Amino acid sequence: MISALNGALDDISKAMRLHRVWIALAHEDIGDQHRRTTLGPLWLLVNYLAFIGTFIFVFKTSDTDSAGYTAYASIGLVVWFYLMEMISLSVPLFSREGSFIQGTRLPLFVYVMRLTVQCIIRAAYSVAGCIVILLFSGLGISTEWLLSIPGMLLIVLATPAMVTVFAFLGAFFPDAQFIVGNIMRVGTFLTPVFWVYHGQSGIQNYAYHWNPFTYFLEVVRAPIASGEFPMHAFVLTAYISLAFWVIALLLLGRYRKRVVFLI
Amino acid sequence: MISVKLDNVSLAYRLYEKLTLSAPDRRLGALGGTIGRSGGMQVVQALEDVSFELKAGDRLGLVGPNGAGKTTLLKVLYGIYQPSSGTVSIEGKVDALFNINIGFRPEATGRRNIVLRGLISGWTEAEIEQKMPEIITFSELGDFIDVPFKTYSQGMAARLAFSAATALDPEILLMDEWIGAGDAAFQEKAKRRMDELAEKAGIIVLASHNENLLESVCTKRMTLKNGRVESFITRPTKKVGARAKS
Ligand SMILES: Nc1ncnc2c1ncn2[C@@H]1O[C@H](COP(=O)(O)OP(=O)(O)OP(=O)(O)O)[C@@H](O)[C@H]1O
Numbered sequence: 191m192i193s194a195l196n197g198a199l200d201d202i203s204k205a206m207r208l209h210r211v212w213i214a215l216a217h218e219d220i221g222d223q224h225r226r227t228t229l230g231p232l233w234l235l236v237n238y239l240a241f242i243g244t245f246i247f248v249f250k251t252s253d254t255d256s257a258g259y260t261a262y263a264s265i266g267l268v269v270w271f272y273l274m275e276m277i278s279l280s281v282p283l284f285s286r287e288g289s290f291i292q293g294t295r296l297p298l299f300v301y302v303m304r305l306t307v308q309c310i311i312r313a314a315y316s317v318a319g320c321i322v323i324l325l326f327s328g329l330g331i332s333t334e335w336l337l338s339i340p341g342m343l344l345i346v347l348a349t350p351a352m353v354t355v356f357a358f359l360g361a362f363f364p365d366a367q368f369i370v371g372n373i374m375r376v377g378t379f380l381t382p383v384f385w386v387y388h389g390q391s392g393i394q395n396y397a398y399h400w401n402p403f404t405y406f407l408e409v410v411r412a413p414i415a416s417g418e419f420p421m422h423a424f425v426l427t428a429y430i431s432l433a434f435w436v437i438a439l440l441l442l443g444r445y446r447k448r449v450v451f452l453i
Numbered sequence: 454m455i456s457v458k459l460d461n462v463s464l465a466y467r468l469y470e471k472l473t474l475s476a477p478d479r480r481l482g483a484l485g486g487t488i489g490r491s492g493g494m495q496v497v498q499a500l501e502d503v504s505f506e507l508k509a510g511d512r513l514g515l516v517g518p519n520g521a522g523k524t525t526l527l528k529v530l531y532g533i534y535q536p537s538s539g540t541v542s543i544e545g546k547v548d549a550l551f552n553i554n555i556g557f558r559p560e561a562t563g564r565r566n567i568v569l570r571g572l573i574s575g576w577t578e579a580e581i582e583q584k585m586p587e588i589i590t591f592s593e594l595g596d597f598i599d600v601p602f603k604t605y606s607q608g609m610a611a612r613l614a615f616s617a618a619t620a621l622d623p624e625i626l627l628m629d630e631w632i633g634a635g636d637a638a639f640q641e642k643a644k645r646r647m648d649e650l651a652e653k654a655g656i657i658v659l660a661s662h663n664e665n666l667l668e669s670v671c672t673k674r675m676t677l678k679n680g681r682v683e684s685f686i687t688r689p690t691k692k693v694g695a696r697a698k699s
């Protein structure tokens with residue numbers, strides 16, 4: 191246990207010294223995905239705006255026709271896109287990086303940070319889109335918005351741990367890629383991204399309270415959409431993140447040398 | 454002090470996928486590896502009880518049939534694989550050249566790949582800038598340096614990789630059947646650079662099936678078979694020494 195932790199911290203500190211590598215590689219990744227396209231990474235913004243536009247204008251009901259709902263759905267979608275992309279890219283991470291893992295001695299955490307940076311850069315585009323929507327939604331800017339910053343930081347801090355856990359999952363159980371892919375697709379509907387929970391019973395009750403993603407969404411969304419700091423969600427998100435870090439460190443410490451044989 | 458020392462190093466690959474082994478005896482005859490079983494899992498014993506020692510200035514040629522464990526041994530030396538048992542102690546800065554596409558990004562230009570490779574090896578941006586002209590000149594790639602790596606021929610890729618890997622003055626250089634892809638002129642150039650490296654008291658380990666290359670580069674020769682050391686010969690160094698001085 192102690193030696194596993196030492197190994198993990200060693201891997202992480204080596205990776206931190208190589209920060210130039212993962213920052214450079216993450217930029218390459220974004221560039222690669224949009225090479226030879228005219229809009230380049232702006233497609234990420236278009237993608238987000240198209241999705242949220244559909245929801246706000248096409249599925250318009252009296253219930254959802256308000257500035258509050260626009261904020262609710264557009265922020266929820268930013269966080270959800272971020273989580274969904276991060277998790278689905280994490281599962282096949284090590285096999286995608288196979289050529290580097292088998293040919294260089296980079297610590298595994300370098301690949302984790304590379305994906306983390308990549309996800310944050312991609313999210314920045316949808317955040318930009320989201321801010322534009324909020325400004326036009328007629329919600330009115332307020333200082334309460336700043337209360338969602340701690341929540342965002344918490345999610346960013348949890349990201350490397352979640353990437354690590356899902357990457358190991360994918361390395362040891364190749365089937366996980368398909369299982370996780372399905373769960374995330376279903377999750378779009380089971381997580382309160384677009385629907386609002388007003389104390390309904392039944393499935394929605396469970397999907398709200400027993401779904402860890404709910405809290406990740408709420409910590410960022412509640413301060414802007416309803417103007418209050420979601421203490422309960424914040425504490426739960428912090429616990430979930432901590433749990434991910436503990437598992438991530440153990441996996442990294444115990445199995446990092448095995449990964450090269452699995453991919 | 455630059456040195457390499459291996460003590461009873463063994464490495465077994467576990468095969469997680471099922472292989473078809475309908476006629477194992479016939480299929481494995483000429484190759485250097487064997488597939489065994491251990492507790493329901495298939496195991497390839499790629500290295501078994503390998504021990505040897507190299508000192509500054511040594512140039513070891515690794516030979517053996519396909520599947521003998523040469524690449525595996527190089528990866529153990531480089532630190533990519535942790536041996537299943539035994540100890541590896543290495544003093545010195547190691548760089549390695551494995552197969553061409555490993556560690557290169559196909560979409561990025563040759564120049565960008567040098568930068569990435571430099572960062573991976575722990576250089577600073579300034580050091581990379583400083584080495585860049587020399588790397589480009591040595592590789593003789595000219596204007597192709599600004600073309601995506603994926604458009605390179607095998608030999609061009611080999612030139613780039615060799616130039617980049619040797620530019621940072623590695624103390625220990627591991628090479629896997631590499632410069633074979635370069636043309637005669639480049640091979641000659643590469644040999645000279647390896648001579649220089651060895652003169653600076655570096656260590657070279659080269660796995661190859663090319664007898665001429667081994668003959669001209671190496672001072673020692675280790676034959677692997679089935680993951681075991683079959684022979685370890687130290688050759689008189691006169692020939693290599695003479696070449697290095699001329
Ligand atoms: N990733 C792997 N997973 C399972 N078995 C492997 C793996 N890599 C190599 N092996 C096995 O280990 C043995 C040694 O392989 P290795 O690549 O070291 O041979 P080699 O001497 O480099 O051969 P060659 O001359 O063909 O390059 C072979 O039997 C091979 O099948």
Ligand SMILES: [Mg+2]
Pocket residue numbers: 523524525629
């Ligand atoms: Mg080989």
